[in-house]
Amino acid sequence: xxxxxxxxxxxxxxxxxxxxxxxxxxxxxxxxxxxxxxxxxxxxxxxxxxxxxxxxxxxxxxxxxxxxxxxxxxxxxxxxxxxxxxxxxxxxxxxxxxxxxxxxxxxxxxxxxxxxxxxxxxxxxxxxxxxxxxxxxxxxxxxxxxxxxxxxxxxxxxxxxxxxxxxxxxxxxxxxxxxxxxxxxxxxxxxxxxxxxxxxxxxxxxxxxxxxxxxxxxxxxxxxxxxxxxxxxxxxxxxxxxxxxxxxxxxxxxxxxxxxxxxxxxxxxxxxxxxxxxxxxxxxxxxxxxxxxxxxxxxxxxxxxxxxxxxxxxxxxxxxxxxxxxxxxxxxxxxxxxxxxxxxxxxxxxxxxxxxxxxxxxxxxxxxxxxxxxxxxxxxxxxxxxxxxxxxxxxxxxxxxxxxxxxxxxxxxxxxxxxxxxxxxxxxxxxxxxxxxxxxxxxxxxxxxxxxxxxxxxxxxxxxxxxxxxxxxxxxxxxxxxxxxxxxx
Ligand code: AHR
Numbered sequence: 225x226x227x228x229x230x231x232x233x234x235x236x237x238x239x240x241x242x243x244x245x246x247x248x249x250x251x252x253x254x255x256x257x258x259x260x261x262x263x264x265x266x267x268x269x270x271x272x273x274x275x276x277x278x279x280x281x282x283x284x285x286x287x288x289x290x291x292x293x294x295x296x297x298x299x300x301x302x303x304x305x306x307x308x309x310x311x312x313x314x315x316x317x318x319x320x321x322x323x324x325x326x327x328x329x330x331x332x333x334x335x336x337x338x339x340x341x342x343x344x345x346x347x348x349x350x351x352x353x354x355x356x357x358x359x360x361x362x363x364x365x366x367x368x369x370x371x372x373x374x375x376x377x378x379x380x381x382x383x384x385x386x387x388x389x390x391x392x393x394x395x396x397x398x399x400x401x402x403x404x405x406x407x408x409x410x411x412x413x414x415x416x417x418x419x420x421x422x423x424x425x426x427x428x429x430x431x432x433x434x435x436x437x438x439x440x441x442x443x444x445x446x447x448x449x450x451x452x453x454x455x456x457x458x459x460x461x462x463x464x465x466x467x468x469x470x471x472x473x474x475x476x477x478x479x480x481x482x483x484x485x486x487x488x489x490x491x492x493x494x495x496x497x498x499x500x501x502x503x504x505x506x507x508x509x510x511x512x513x514x515x516x517x518x519x520x521x522x523x524x525x526x527x528x529x530x531x532x533x534x535x536x537x538x539x540x541x542x543x544x545x546x547x548x549x550x551x552x553x554x555x556x557x558x559x560x561x562x563x564x565x566x567x568x569x570x571x572x573x574x575x576x577x578x579x580x581x582x583x584x585x586x587x588x589x590x591x592x593x594x595x596x597x598x599x600x601x602x603x604x605x606x607x608x609x610x611x612x613x614x615x616x617x618x619x620x621x622x623x624x625x626x627x628x629x630x631x632x633x634x635x636x637x638x639x640x641x642x643x644x645x646x647x648x649x650x651x652x653x654x655x656x657x658x659x660x661x662x663x664x665x666x667x668x669x670x671x672x673x674x675x676x677x678x679x680x681x682x683x684x685x686x687x688x689x690x691x692x693x694x695x696x697x698x699x700x701x702x703x704x705x706x707x708x709x710x711x712x713x
C-alpha cells in the first residue's frame with residue numbers, strides 16, 4: 225500500500241463554500257415530479273399533503289439547500305397559470321418530454337409547499353422561450369406580493385394562500401441556446417434584460433436573478449453575456465455540463481454495465497468540469513473582478529443510456545459506486561472554485577438521470593450519489609482552506625485521489641476525499657500547519673458496480689472510518705473506489 229501526504233493549512237483561508245453548491249434540480253420529466261415527489265393525497269404511499277413522506281425525509285436529512293423547478297426544457301413551455309387553482313379544473317397540456325399529458329396537479333403552490341416541508345429555498349426557472357414578459361411579471365407578483373388587493377395577490381388568496389412566499393432564486397430562461405429557443409447570445413441578452421426589468425421586488429423580497437449561461441465550453445456565450453449584462457443586474461450566470469462516459473450522445477453507455485476503461489473515461493469526462501469552470505471563470509474575471517456574479521452550475525451529473533424497457537424520454541437510469549465517485553469529484557471541484565461557483569444543482573432529484581433518490585411504488589432507495597452528498601454536507605457554509613495531496617495517475621490520465629478541505633466556525637476541519645482507483649488503496653497521512661488532537665471519519669466504499677436496488681436498498685451505505693490521531697497528525701486508510709469524510713479537531 226502506498227503512503228501519500230495530505231497537507232493542510234487552515235491559516236490559508238480561501239472562499240466561503242455556499243451551501244447552495246449542494247442543491248438539486250427537479251423537472252416535469254419522466255417520474256421526477258409525479259411518482260417521485262408527488263403522489264397525491266389519496267395515494268396508498270405514505271404522504272404529507274400528497275408529497276412522498278420518504279422523499280421529504282431523505283431531502284431533509286441531506287439538508288437540501290435549494291431545489292430548482294419546473295425545468296429544464298420543460299420550463300420554457302410551462303405556463304404557471306395552468307398550475308394554480310382547483311386541481312380538478314387545471315388545464316391539461318402536452319409535456320414534450322415523452323409527449324405525455326401533464327395535468328398540472330403539481331404547480332406553484334405544491335412546489336412552494338414541498339420546499340417548505342423539506343426546508344429548502346425554491347429556485348424557479350422562468351419561461352422565456354414560449355412565455356411572455358407579462359406572464360413572468362405576474363408570476364413574481366403572485367408569489368411575492370403581500371398585498372391581497374393586487375390582481376395576483378387576490379388570485380393567490382382565492383387559490384388558498386393569503387400570505388406571499390419569499391422567492392430568492394429566479395432563472396430567466398433555460399438553455400436558451402438550445403431547447404429554450406435556439407437563440408444567439410446577443411438576442412438572449414436582450415431578452416434577459418427585458419424579462420428581468422419586469423421582475424419586481426415586492427414586500428421586501430430580494431431576487432437573485434440568474435441568466436441562462438453557456439452549454440459546456442461555449443466560451444463565446446459567457447463572453448457576450450458578461451459584456452452585455454453584467455452592469456445590469458445579473459446575480460448569477462448558469463452553466464450546464466453533463467458527464468457522458470463514451471463522449472457519444474448516441475451511445476452514452478450503460479449506467480450499470482461498464483468495464484474499467486469506461487469507468488475511467490467517465491471520470492475523465494467529469495474532470496472536464498474543472499477546466500470549464502476555470503475558463504468560464506477567467507472570462508467572468510475580466511468583466512467582474514469583484515466576483516459579484518456567481519457561476520451557477522444548475523445542471524450537472526452523469527447522463528447514461530436509459531434503462532432497458534423504460535421510456536427513452538423519461539431518462540431513467542440506475543446509480544452505482546461510479547456515480548458516488550463522480551459526485552465526489554465534482555463536489556470537490558465546486559468547493560475549490562467556491563470563489564466563483566455560487567450554486568450547483570445535480571440533475572435530477574428523483575428518478576431522472578443521476579438521482580439522489582429512486583422510487584418504485586411504495587419503495588424508495590437512497591443511491592450511492594445520495595450518500596456521497598451526505599458525506600459532503602459538513603462543508604456547507606464553511607471556509608475553504610489550503611489543501612494539497614500527493615497524487616498519481618490511476619489510469620487514462622485520471623488522478624487517483626480527489627480532495628478538498630474546509631474549516632467551520634468552531635475550528636473543526638472537514639476533509640472530503642475520493643479514491644478513484646479501482647485497485648489501489650492508499651494510506652493518507654494528514655498534517656501541515658495544524659495541531660490535530662482528535663479525528664473521526666465516515667466512508668462509502670464498494671465494488672464499482674455496487675448499487676442499491678429495491679430489494680437490497682442498503683447494499684451501499686455509509687460506515688464509520690477509523691482515523692488515527694497522534695503527535696498532531698492523523699492517518700487513514702482509503703480503500704480502492706471510496707469516498708470519505710474526515711473531521712479533525
Ligand atoms: O436534465 C434534462 C435536460 O437536460 C433538461 O431539461 C435540459 O435543460 C438539459 O438539456
